[in-house]
Amino acid sequence: MDVRAAVAVQAGKPLEVMTVKLEGPKAGEVLVEVKATGICHTDDFTLSGADPEGLFPAILGHEGAGIVVDVGPGVTSVKKGDHVIPLYTPECRECPSCLSRKTNLCTAIRSTQGQGVMPDGTSRFSIGKDKIHHYMGCSTFANYTVLPEIAVAKVNPDAPFDKICYIGCGVTTGIGAVINTAKVEIGSTAIVFGLGGIGLNVIQGLRLAGADMIIGVDLNNDKKAWGERFGMTHFVNPKEVGDDIVPYLVNMTKRGADQIGGADYTFDCTGNTRAMRQALEASHRGWGKSVVIGVAGAGQEISTRPFQLVTGRSWMGTAFGGARGRTDVPKIVDWYMEGKIEIDPMITHTMPLEDINKGFELMHGGESIRSVVIY
Ligand SMILES: NC(=O)C1=CN([C@@H]2O[C@H](COP(=O)(O)OP(=O)(O)OC[C@H]3O[C@@H](n4cnc5c(N)ncnc54)[C@H](O)[C@@H]3O)[C@@H](O)[C@H]2O)C=CC1
Ligand SMILES: N[C@@H](CCC(=O)N[C@@H](CSC=O)C(=O)NCC(=O)O)C(=O)O
Ligand SMILES: [Zn+2]
Numbered sequence: 001m002d003v004r005a006a007v008a009v010q011a012g013k014p015l016e017v018m019t020v021k022l023e024g025p026k027a028g029e030v031l032v033e034v035k036a037t038g039i040c041h042t043d044d045f046t047l048s049g050a051d052p053e054g055l056f057p058a059i060l061g062h063e064g065a066g067i068v069v070d071v072g073p074g075v076t077s078v079k080k081g082d083h084v085i086p087l088y089t090p091e092c093r094e095c096p097s098c099l100s101r102k103t104n105l106c107t108a109i110r111s112t113q114g115q116g117v118m119p120d121g122t123s124r125f126s127i128g129k130d131k132i133h134h135y136m137g138c139s140t141f142a143n144y145t146v147l148p149e150i151a152v153a154k155v156n157p158d159a160p161f162d163k164i165c166y167i168g169c170g171v172t173t174g175i176g177a178v179i180n181t182a183k184v185e186i187g188s189t190a191i192v193f194g195l196g197g198i199g200l201n202v203i204q205g206l207r208l209a210g211a212d213m214i215i216g217v218d219l220n221n222d223k224k225a226w227g228e229r230f231g232m233t234h235f236v237n238p239k240e241v242g243d244d245i246v247p248y249l250v251n252m253t254k255r256g257a258d259q260i261g262g263a264d265y266t267f268d269c270t271g272n273t274r275a276m277r278q279a280l281e282a283s284h285r286g287w288g289k290s291v292v293i294g295v296a297g298a299g300q301e302i303s304t305r306p307f308q309l310v311t312g313r314s315w316m317g318t319a320f321g322g323a324r325g326r327t328d329v330p331k332i333v334d335w336y337m338e339g340k341i342e343i344d345p346m347i348t349h350t351m352p353l354e355d356i357n358k359g360f361e362l363m364h365g366g367e368s369i370r371s372v373v374i375y
């Protein structure tokens, strides 16, 4: 069938909106009509050429919501008409990782996903004789896409596509990092580096978990009001603090008789390796947990003095907020429908597919929290 897609033709170039061919679903696959998709910083990261796994041409996009319109042979868990959210972290419930109960990083289709193809090793998208790569197993920058059955979460059909698409990445990553990965307790202190589409959801997750002191750190002063809107209690702009932000943050978080500062939990939502180090070193001696969420470009590395770890800080990371997609995503949609979490105010801009590059420009200018393409 013919579908409309924004194609990443070449690294560093704007997306090109065009008509491409999409083959129907094969065994174990579903065809989804994508109704809306968010634009995540990771799409921009891959388009920029910084992603070691980046492939071109490709149809990017991994934060979608839509309707199942066809299923291939053997599909049992979803049917035509179901409302679904595509999952870049699938949940097969059979692989050693799924069975371990220790991680959400299902390995069933990770290798083909990284090669930009479906689990059978082929692509469903093409232009003429040329194949186009899938992206993160989702390719939601097309109005129809094909996904493995294990990579869709069936959700409440009353939920609005243009809002719940954000649960396909940003909302789940931010809230999940707090609840699943860090396991934040009531009364904790926390520092969040980067108050964008992910960081604000970390803040909303911290509010949900009952954290007392929530410090937001961003280079952009406009983010102060945004952080406060979702529960941030203090804001720090590193540009206004001077050389080293770590002693400043440690001082801010001094508590108890011994007056040792440092937050119980810190989160990097910037992708900047210097900020990742600062986040670790601003966590509390003896028990601080620092969670890396931001994605850094090819060749970049993190470092710190091993003494930071010897003295009891833990450096950890999270993908998709540690969420098991088919199990957890429907619950997060329900939390939204029940008013337990907020999404609407974070969706600052919407646009048709034809204007998708404007969404990337708004992100670059720090003007948007989330742009959503509505098909
Ligand atoms: N681990 C995972 O599963 C996921 C990771 N990500 C990654 O999370 C990161 C954040 O994504 P978004 O929130 O969508 O990006 P965004 O562009 O909306 O927000 C980034 C924020 O960080 C701020 N910032 C940049 N450098 C900073 C620094 N050195 N110190 C303090 N603040 C700084 C910016 O001003 C901006 O407000 C990206 O690296 C993205 O690729 C996104 C989704 C899932
Ligand atoms: N492909 C990159 C790393 C990109 C990355 O870390 N992706 C995250 C999700 S970011 C979403 O917006 C992720 O889930 N990683 C786990 C995975 O298995 O891909 C690289 O090679 O560095
Ligand atoms: Zn994302």
Ligand SMILES: [Zn+2]
Pocket (backbone or CB within 6 Å): 090, 091, 092, 093, 094, 095, 096, 097, 098, 099, 105, 106, 107, 108
């Ligand atoms: Zn699995």
